[in-house]
Amino acid sequence: MSFPCKYCGSTATIHLTDIIHKKKREMHICEACAREKNIIPDSPKELNVQALLELVLGAATTPAKTEPADVNCPDCGIHYAHFRNQGRLGCPNDYVVFRELLEPLLERVHNDATRHAGKVPRRHQRRLRMARRAELEAQLRSAILAERYEAAAKLRDDIRVLEANNHEP
Amino acid sequence: MNLDRLLDHLGEWLRGTGPESDVVVSTRIRLARNLAGLPFTNRASPHQKAEVESRLREAIESLDLNHPLRYVGMTEISTVDRQFLVERQLVSRELATVLEGPRGVAFDERESVSIMINEEDQLRMQSMRSGFDLDAAWNTIDQIDDLVESKVEYAFSDEFGYLTACPTNVGTGMRASVMLHLPALGLTKQIEKAFKALQKINLVVRGLYGEGSRALGDFYQISNQITLGKSEAAALNDIRAVISEVIRYERLARSTLMREARQSFQDKVARALGTLQSSIMMTSEETMELLSAVRLGVHLKMLGDLSLTSLNELFIQTQPAHLQKLMGVPLDGEERNAARARHLKHKLRSIGAE
Secondary structure (H helix, E strand, O other), X not given: OOOEOOOOOOEOOEEXXXXXXXXXXXXXXXXXXXXXXXXXXXXXXOOOHHHHHHHHHHHOHHHXXXXXXXXXXXXOOOEHHHHHHHOOOOOOOHHHHOHHXXXXXXXXXXXXXXXXXXXXXXXXXXXXXXXXXXXXXXXXXHHHHOOOHHHHHHHHHHHHHHHHHHOOO | OOHHHHHHOOOHHHOOOOOOOOOEEEEEEEEEEOEOOOOOHHHOOHHHHHHXXXXXXXXXXXXXXXXXXXXXXXXXXXHHHHHHHHHOOOOOHHHHHHOOOOOEEEEOOOOOEEEEEOOOOOEEEEEEEEOOOHHHHHHHHHHHHHHHHOOOOEOEEOOOEEOOOOOOOOEOOEEEEEEEEOHHHHHOOOHHHHHHHHHHOOEEEEEXXXXXXXXXXXXXXXXXXXXXXXXXXXXXXXXXHHHHHHHHHHHHHHHHHHHHOHHHHHHHHHHHHHHHHHOOOOOHHHXXXXXXXXXXXXXXXXXXXXXXXXXXXXXXXXXXXXXXXXXXXXXXXXXXXXXXXXXXXXHHHHHXXX
């Protein structure tokens, strides 16, 4: 028996099954769409668990909103219902797994805020700077290609400022 | 570790000095942190807890600090010693009596920094200052946080900040608490009004020993509630503004009291001191209430000989575990009340309080 891909309709080769609140749900995807959605990477043999989870949990949002108790974390094994009873999460990854369930709670507790606005550990500062640099460089490249030289000059300056900060102790 | 040597000293938070120390007892700032890639304490196996303890203990004891931190494991000390550390505010009640397995605290000789390991979060780092000094407390703990982070990797996300076991702490993981002594606001029945205003701006009021404890002896802790979406500096500024207002109200109430009810207030202070000097049995609650009145008398210069430092000594030494360590034997409730009354009588006589 063959199933059509959830995204493009061609024959699916990847079949996902999950059970949420005693309801079995199936999802069928072709290989091309799976690559595009980052579920399977281009070469390594391992599945991208993160993307897979996001897909499954994202897709599960509708039933999850009514009965989220059975969502559980693959790292620490905690169920959302357990968290609601105890008020304590089981591991850092719970913030990824229960993200959509936690957001309304965070908004309530933290006066509508859902995004961190404070200190950042040193090692993350470096990573964030590098990501920012890559982003600026991509913009610079496309600005040059589009012959938007004024914008390109500004982007180049931004990159220089970032570089200068990079050399700070 | 032998904790007896702490008995003769006052910890940083009870020094009775620092800015605005007529109203503010102490300032403390704590940061909650966890290690990347490990379950939080409530979900960790005994083996994982032991691993966290040894990794963090090593990192903390090797920090390059002017006042190095020494580690005390909770499982290595007696129940009385654990309670003793709670009374000195170096550990939480949870760490001392509720949680199990490998866990403990590192602190410096001045008792101005304490770092709990395997509390609700793997790291609860706090810095204490006597009086109202948010900047000094923040600078110390910020620096220690940087040093620890150079040795271990924290659980952190760009979106949610420092990841904590309870979502109420996520983000900065920072709780700044200011302990206030507000006897005049209590006496003039204005305290409720003052605290209603605080709740509207997301600050929390608690009793002396944190969550769920009663506001004994007019001591209150005010702290920030929100940790997400607001920087540390912004949260500290909010607290600073509010505390300054509360200090102003308390001082106003004190001068009103002196102006309009001087004699009956003097009577109250004198009776409090008299009771402390002459009782046969004394509970720690009653001690706290009476010392609160005497303390206000000292601030209002009614009791020339008595210093804030001596009062703070009495305050801490009459707590149950301190008392038992001073006497050198375990005492039950009744025995403690008798020993407490004797200790107060003896101390107040040697201080020369009239």
